[in-house]
Amino acid sequence: MKHFELVVIGGGSAGLAAAVSAYDNGVSNILILERDKELGGILQQCIHNGFGVHTFKEELSGPGFAERFIDLVNKKHISYKLNAMVIHLNDDKILEYVSPEEGYVVIQAGAIVLAMGCRERTRGAIAVPGYRPSGVWSAGTAQRYLNMEGFMVGKKIFILGSGDIGLIMARRLTLEGAEVKGVAEIMPYSNGLPRNIKQCLEDFDIPLFLSHTITKIDGLDRVSGVTIAQVDGSMQPIEGTEKTFDVDTVLFSIGLIPENALSEEANIDMDPKTRGPKVDESYQTSLRGVFACGNVLHVHDLVDFVAEEGTKAGVAAAKYINEKLKSGSIINTIPKEGIGYIVPQRIQAINCDKTVELMFRVRKQYKNVELVIKRDDEVLRVIKKKHLAPAEMEKVILKASDVAECQHSLSIEVVEVAA
Amino acid sequence: MKKVEMICIVCPMSCRLVIDVDDAGAVQSVAGNSCNRGDIYARKELTNPTRMLTSTVKISGAIYDRLPVITSSDIPKGMMFEVMKALANIEVVAPVKANDIIIENVCNLGINIIASRSMEQVH
Numbered sequence: 001m002k003h004f005e006l007v008v009i010g011g012g013s014a015g016l017a018a019a020v021s022a023y024d025n026g027v028s029n030i031l032i033l034e035r036d037k038e039l040g041g042i043l044q045q046c047i048h049n050g051f052g053v054h055t056f057k058e059e060l061s062g063p064g065f066a067e068r069f070i071d072l073v074n075k076k077h078i079s080y081k082l083n084a085m086v087i088h089l090n091d092d093k094i095l096e097y098v099s100p101e102e103g104y105v106v107i108q109a110g111a112i113v114l115a116m117g118c119r120e121r122t123r124g125a126i127a128v129p130g131y132r133p134s135g136v137w138s139a140g141t142a143q144r145y146l147n148m149e150g151f152m153v154g155k156k157i158f159i160l161g162s163g164d165i166g167l168i169m170a171r172r173l174t175l176e177g178a179e180v181k182g183v184a185e186i187m188p189y190s191n192g193l194p195r196n197i198k199q200c201l202e203d204f205d206i207p208l209f210l211s212h213t214i215t216k217i218d219g220l221d222r223v224s225g226v227t228i229a230q231v232d233g234s235m236q237p238i239e240g241t242e243k244t245f246d247v248d249t250v251l252f253s254i255g256l257i258p259e260n261a262l263s264e265e266a267n268i269d270m271d272p273k274t275r276g277p278k279v280d281e282s283y284q285t286s287l288r289g290v291f292a293c294g295n296v297l298h299v300h301d302l303v304d305f306v307a308e309e310g311t312k313a314g315v316a317a318a319k320y321i322n323e324k325l326k327s328g329s330i331i332n333t334i335p336k337e338g339i340g341y342i343v344p345q346r347i348q349a350i351n352c353d354k355t356v357e358l359m360f361r362v363r364k365q366y367k368n369v370e371l372v373i374k375r376d377d378e379v380l381r382v383i384k385k386k387h388l389a390p391a392e393m394e395k396v397i398l399k400a401s402d403v404a405e406c407q408h409s410l411s412i413e414v415v416e417v418a419a
Numbered sequence: 420m421k422k423v424e425m426i427c428i429v430c431p432m433s434c435r436l437v438i439d440v441d442d443a444g445a446v447q448s449v450a451g452n453s454c455n456r457g458d459i460y461a462r463k464e465l466t467n468p469t470r471m472l473t474s475t476v477k478i479s480g481a482i483y484d485r486l487p488v489i490t491s492s493d494i495p496k497g498m499m500f501e502v503m504k505a506l507a508n509i510e511v512v513a514p515v516k517a518n519d520i521i522i523e524n525v526c527n528l529g530i531n532i533i534a535s536r537s538m539e540q541v542h
Contacts, residue, residue, distance in 0.1 A: 044536075047474070049471045050430055061473055061535035062487075063535050150475070176503070193433050194433040195430075195433040199428045199470065203470070
């Protein structure tokens with residue numbers, strides 16, 4: 001059985017960044033396993049601009065951003081396999097993968113970085129009534145068809161869900177000559193970045209129906225129409241508010257789910273909120289020597305932060321391989337009032353050099369509130385926030401010295417301030 | 420003097436800008452931006468709004484049939500569909516390098532359409 005010091009599962013932004021940083025920190029025997037026919041992951045279909053502002057101080061397209069990392073991987077002669085699908089992972093860090101070139105292969109890893117990304121929620125996840133005609137797509141699938149393979153999925157389109165991929169596809173399909181009749185969002189606020197509401201919908205006069213959902217998809221062989229309705233406070237359609245649209249295509253942009261079949265198979269502890277592995281300050285999962293980063297850990301808004309997380313996971317994996325990663329007493333991070341989740345879920349202060357970053361999302365929209373960070377139930381810091389929304393990941397950076405004094409837990413909560 | 424609020428679209432940070440505009444319509448000050456590009460964006464958006472445009476052109480001999488392309492700089496918002504028309508007739512042949520010029524001075528805007536990635540020739 002072949003042995004690699006580090007195996008990175010997934011050659012997208014997280015995996016590439018992790019491989020590069022592990023290499024830069026002294027690990028040379030690295031293998032990246034990528035199931036697609038080229039490196040770059042989902043970035044290759046995200047042809048819009050806005051990537052790299054933080055990482056490269058430049059505004060790049062998705063493929064442009066990917067190419068920067070692919071060039072680094074090639075320059076450092078980091079080895080990778082394409083068309084290589086990992087089918088099994090066990091808790092002894094033995095991986096099984098298949099590829100057309102090599103067939104079935106079993107390898108032993110010294111350390112592993114999980115960087116499998118995420119997949120889209122589908123129509124099945126929300127049970128939309130109607131037949132099963134063709135013309136119903138997840139937004140990301142339509143994006144791949146259009147931007148990489150050159151196929152339009154339809155001419156008259158309705159989009160359910162205001163996630164960023166849906167918004168970006170609304171603009172893209174409009175530019176390519178389709179008529180996008182509207183976007184419906186079940187929540188009273190958008191789930192996409194504000195910039196995308198503006199430049200993808202408002203620029204093209206595409207209506208956004210907040211607190212609306214699809215109640216019916218018409219068509220037997222092909223979508224022939226869609227009916228939406230307003231929803232009440234408990235998200236039930238309100239009778240009499242229906243609107244119908246003459247469309248041939250419906251896109252779903254209703255969220256992303258970290259792709260963790262392998263993590264679950266290896267019995268890694270999962271966080272039911274993020275649907276990713278629970279990790280510590282070094283992005284190490286409950287399985288020693290197995291790290292997770294990017295969208296497999298928790299769904300991000302910005303690829304820059306995915307790559308940043310990959311870089312940190314790569315550094316930590318190198319530390320582990322060089323026997324410099326320590327085990328210390330554990331501080332738990334606890335999401336309290338208004339906070340959906342916190343990553344990392346636990347911290348060992350002994351491994352924190354200068355700072356500790358806590359990433360989290362709020363559960364709903366807030367205006368003029370305070371984020372209160374408590375150390376062992378004592379207020380450590382209060383941050384005033386004019387605006388908080390679930391669509392925008394928040395980050396708090398704590399001094400390692402502040403964390404070192406913690407006994408058992410760090411918590412974050414949203415506190416409404418009296419006007 | 421009036422205050423105009425808008426969301427910066429330059430990068431995914433989506434900064435909330437507050438702009439002071441005087442009675443003659445001139446921008447007096449921009450607040451809420453976290454970098455200088457937000458300031459530039461706010462002033463342009465109120466006078467001559469521009470957008471980066473990304474799309475694809477046909478490519479043959481490459482791993483996929485489409486090459487992603489991007490404008491070398493932002494173009495007037497009203498010209499997006501004109502530029503899309505110009506892209507519809509283009510076909511390139513692999514290999515292509517990232518930043519190669521695909522259309523020079525597209526629609527006489529003084530801006531180029533460039534490849535946003537490299538695509539090698541495959542057999």
